[in-house]
Amino acid sequence: MDQWLAALPKTELHVHIEGTLEPELMFTLARRNGVSLPWVDVEGVRAAYRFHNLQSFLDLYYAGASVLQTEADFFQLAMAYFRRAVADGVKHCEVFFDPQTHIDRGIDIGTVIRGLARAAEAIRAESGLSVYYILCFLRHLSAESAMQTLLDALPYRRHFVGVGLDSSEVGNPPERFETVFEQARLEGLQRVAHAGEEGPPEYIWQALDLLRVARIDHGVRAEEDPQLMHRLQQEQIPLTVCPLSNLKLKGVDDLRQHNLKRLLDAGLCVTVNSDDPAYFDGYVLANYRAVAAALGLSRENLYNIARNGFVASFLPEVEKARWLAILEQYWNDTADSPVRPA
Numbered sequence: 001m002d003q004w005l006a007a008l009p010k011t012e013l014h015v016h017i018e019g020t021l022e023p024e025l026m027f028t029l030a031r032r033n034g035v036s037l038p039w040v041d042v043e044g045v046r047a048a049y050r051f052h053n054l055q056s057f058l059d060l061y062y063a064g065a066s067v068l069q070t071e072a073d074f075f076q077l078a079m080a081y082f083r084r085a086v087a088d089g090v091k092h093c094e095v096f097f098d099p100q101t102h103i104d105r106g107i108d109i110g111t112v113i114r115g116l117a118r119a120a121e122a123i124r125a126e127s128g129l130s131v132y133y134i135l136c137f138l139r140h141l142s143a144e145s146a147m148q149t150l151l152d153a154l155p156y157r158r159h160f161v162g163v164g165l166d167s168s169e170v171g172n173p174p175e176r177f178e179t180v181f182e183q184a185r186l187e188g189l190q191r192v193a194h195a196g197e198e199g200p201p202e203y204i205w206q207a208l209d210l211l212r213v214a215r216i217d218h219g220v221r222a223e224e225d226p227q228l229m230h231r232l233q234q235e236q237i238p239l240t241v242c243p244l245s246n247l248k249l250k251g252v253d254d255l256r257q258h259n260l261k262r263l264l265d266a267g268l269c270v271t272v273n274s275d276d277p278a279y280f281d282g283y284v285l286a287n288y289r290a291v292a293a294a295l296g297l298s299r300e301n302l303y304n305i306a307r308n309g310f311v312a313s314f315l316p317e318v319e320k321a322r323w324l325a326i327l328e329q330y331w332n333d334t335a336d337s338p339v340r341p342a
């Protein structure tokens, strides 16, 4: 099962590039850029990674991101993530970045986007991995700041496919960002939003109806609302679920309590992703392994999750069809091989 799962062609649709900053690289960049960190060494940083909710993580995550200063830093960060994704069997990824985290420290948005875009090109040449970027607005900041960020990013429009909404969820409902999401739609950008991670099902409704999103990031609290579950199932609106993130941020006390399998069994388009892998103890393959073990997922479940990833992606239809055929071939080729526990 382990080898089979590793080689299963996958996507990653919910990963924050700033959340892939490993402590080693954090210290390397801090030294290079003369940035002082609140921790003395790598062990100190790792010891601080004990979170009790989303906000306790975000405080640390924004502190860590302060080491990112130059185009070369963003390039190096992204390349390190891409190589790990490739090793995990990821074929296509859609990666969030948070411009406001950097602009507000005086970093030019062009520095951020050029570094990331150069890395996407380099990894494509190196390994064939395809990369799309999604620009996220920080919902703890104002709608005006989000709009200004979108305008600042438009000269780099060709380097990202969509916009998203992240950061502190509770108290920052999607409805505040209706205007900027409408502007993004008029620019031809795809839309996604974090909703129902810690926030109520109502935020998922708002993301769908007011922000007109194609996917919901997390969305695990949808289960509390039967009507919403019905809608997500009927319209096959994908959820980008991040199991180890939910565990680390105390959405669940134990992965065996995670509702991923119930969402899948209810016919929802569930995908598995890593969110902030450097902070949550695992990249995408570790997330697949962890839920497979905790929830007793079958190979067929795992195949369907991987398949959902390609279906839910923003790839052009021909590319989706090509990957779905490759995935099916993989399924047929490996159907008779022995199944061992994950």
Ligand code: HPA
Residues within 6 Å of the ligand: 016, 019, 054, 166, 167, 168, 169, 194, 197, 245, 275, 276
């Ligand atoms: O899981 C998350 N939720 C909200 N904002 C975030 N920013 C990085 N990760 C997250």
Ligand SMILES: [Zn+2]
Residues within 6 Å of the ligand: 014, 016, 166, 194, 217, 275
């Ligand atoms: Zn996230």
